[in-house]
Amino acid sequence: MRVERILPLKRRMKCQAAVLAVFAILFAVPAAQGQLPTEEQTVITVARNATPSVVSVSRRGGSGSGVIIRSDGVVLTNAHVVGNARTVEIRTADGQTFTGTVLGRDTSIDIAVVRVDARNLPSSPLANSDELQVGQVAIAIGNPLGLDRTVTRGVVSAVNRDPRGVGIATGLIQTDAAINPGNSGGPLLDSAGRVMGINTAMLAGTTGLGFAIPINVAVDAVDQILATGRVRRAYLGIASRVIEPEVARRFNLPVESGLVVTLVERNSPADRAGLRVQDFIVGFGGERIRHSGDLPRLLRARRPGDRVTIEIVREGQPATLTAQLGEAST
Numbered sequence: 001m002r003v004e005r006i007l008p009l010k011r012r013m014k015c016q017a018a019v020l021a022v023f024a025i026l027f028a029v030p031a032a033q034g035q036l037p038t039e040e041q042t043v044i045t046v047a048r049n050a051t052p053s054v055v056s057v058s059r060r061g062g063s064g065s066g067v068i069i070r071s072d073g074v075v076l077t078n079a080h081v082v083g084n085a086r087t088v089e090i091r092t093a094d095g096q097t098f099t100g101t102v103l104g105r106d107t108s109i110d111i112a113v114v115r116v117d118a119r120n121l122p123s124s125p126l127a128n129s130d131e132l133q134v135g136q137v138a139i140a141i142g143n144p145l146g147l148d149r150t151v152t153r154g155v156v157s158a159v160n161r162d163p164r165g166v167g168i169a170t171g172l173i174q175t176d177a178a179i180n181p182g183n184s185g186g187p188l189l190d191s192a193g194r195v196m197g198i199n200t201a202m203l204a205g206t207t208g209l210g211f212a213i214p215i216n217v218a219v220d221a222v223d224q225i226l227a228t229g230r231v232r233r234a235y236l237g238i239a240s241r242v243i244e245p246e247v248a249r250r251f252n253l254p255v256e257s258g259l260v261v262t263l264v265e266r267n268s269p270a271d272r273a274g275l276r277v278q279d280f281i282v283g284f285g286g287e288r289i290r291h292s293g294d295l296p297r298l299l300r301a302r303r304p305g306d307r308v309t310i311e312i313v314r315e316g317q318p319a320t321l322t323a324q325l326g327e328a329s330t
Helices: 002-032 040-054 215-228 245-250 269-273 293-300
Strands: 054-059 062-070 072-076 087-091 097-106 110-113 137-142 152-160 172-175 188-191 195-201 210-214 238-243 258-264 280-284 305-313 316-324
Touching: 040 062, 040 110, 040 137, 040 152, 040 188, 062 137, 062 195, 072 215, 087 188, 087 280, 097 215, 110 215, 137 172, 172 195, 195 215, 210 215, 238 245, 258 269, 258 316, 269 316, 280 293
Parallel strands: none
Antiparallel strands: 054 062, 054 087, 062 072, 072 110, 087 097, 097 110, 137 152, 137 188, 152 172, 172 210, 188 195, 195 210, 238 258, 258 280, 280 305, 305 316
């Protein structure tokens, strides 16, 4: 008798639980309204935190964007934004206006450094652009067409791009985040709100093809300009393509990874060292070359006049060359 009375009770409890589950689903929909997906909330947070450090940069005949990278008034922007001006107007997000002194520029990578006489300014943290991954979130903030602090979102479409017509001598970050006239000099941010690049150009007549200067490249120029007022950049004098392991296996190449030389500039340090087209570069200065960003990164760590070893494979045979690096023109 006792068992027969318990079983109906359990059945009733199950029915009640089922009814409650249905009501929970029905009434959960209105409760969830207004809650944003995590990805959207990330973009909102990045925009909110980074916007105070994004500034408008103006001079006679042009304007663009910039980003405060040090709270003591160091602003990073494009060389083409400041032009040949010695001073520019800097307008901050809270409406303050400063006269900015152009400390220096490197036109080869389209970077300029401006200082304003102010302290405790909001600044943006910096990422490590050597570690960028294709597909990660990219958020651009700038002042396109006079529309201050416009936010656009996309992904890192590619790294180490050298698109024709842009005229910048370094591997660029490609993104599909909208970059329009006036965005130049503004930051390209990752999902943590760190500056991974400085927006510089878009290909005319296209959409989704914007480019930014890797922040590591820009910071190297900033450090030199702040220290000496100019930039000295090591120069090798080659063009190359990265060799992916899958490609190496498919075509039975004599190396697993590295760079294949596609151009050697005449009378360049590479030419004098004996590098040839179709050489495979597998090492530079004692470090292995595996990814497209390795050689630019290793060159940034050197200065004109440095002597470096270059490990190559030529016609299936390993060899080591020695090059004395030159100075890139700016």
